């Protein structure tokens with residue numbers, strides 16, 4: 450048993466643009482949207498996570514909705530800390546010792562995080578009573594969560610499509626040797642759908658409706674083997690100002706997302722063209738591991754496979770892969786020590 454194994458309480462956190470997940474004692478104990486609603490005048494928090502998510506688009510002008518993350522990075526540290534505090538308090542109702550005693554915390558961060566951002570994340574975690582705070586890059590955590598042996602001398606490619614960013618990474622010997630973080634992911638897909646509906650149907654729809662369309666009739670390709678039925682979509686008619694309903698098909702969604710998916714494809718191709726030949730040979734054999742909530746878009750695997758001519762592996766429960774990987778690392782710190790982000794402090 451290694452040194453770190455003696456410290457028992459362990460919490461792994463995936464701070465995502467769309468969702469925040471926390472594991473405690475190896476299980477997912479918190480899975481909530483990363484949203485806070487606050488009273489504009491008093492600054493008092495009204496709701497956090499799921500409750501705040503339900504108020505989305507239905508608030509009055511005294512209430513402000515805060516998304517603590519923007520494009521995968523923390524844009525509001527104060528809100529992030531308040532949100533985490535609420536979530537960790539929920540854990541303490543499971544076990545009173547969590548909030549009172551100190552614990553080990555693993556936080557996954559996007560690859561593009563700066564030293565300043567990393568330090569701020571660590572300091573927030575310390576204020577939340579964390580004793581040791583470890584950081585891990587999201588694609589590494591995703592790979593481990595997906596069952597890939599990241600420590601072997603072999604190249605593996607991960608594409609993690611989240612809400613704010615798509616992280617593309619080639620990993621070998623526990624390190625990211627090539628990759629990029631692209632600001633095209635689930636949120637941009639929602640914007641694409643909104644714009645398409647506005648331009649093609651003269652209908653103004655909200656963020657939640659766009660998200661529903663993406664999930665119910667979303668597609669990356671215009672021919673699906675088992676297509677979903679058309680979806681009834683409600684919004685405001687841009688010409689008359691009245692409420693109106695239209696039908697939207699998966700083919701329309703595929704059309705609206707085409708440009709954004711193309712950009713992700715180009716970034717994957719670019720990353721593939723930059724890696725050493727030995728690693729290319731590995732990836733030719735192993736293919737690409739696709740994860741993150743955005744990977745659930747119908748036909749995305751087929752489309753990427755066509756573009757790259759590589760096998761695409763879709764992980765199970767893609768929304769949980771990163772936090773699952775972080776949890777595995779936290780439980781086996783001595784084994785995975787080399788994959789941690791070693792920031793200079």
Ligand SMILES: Nc1ncnc2c1ncn2[C@@H]1O[C@H](COP(=O)(O)OP(=O)(O)OP(=O)(O)O)[C@@H](O)[C@H]1O
Nearest residue numbers: 465466467468611612613614635741742743745746
């Ligand atoms: N069935 C689905 N089809 C398409 N997209 C989906 C589906 N389910 C969830 N999503 C999208 O997945 C995204 C959230 O994924 P995930 O939780 O992996 O991201 P995140 O970690 O919060 O974001 P980031 O990694 O950018 O910080 C959202 O944009 C959501 O709309």
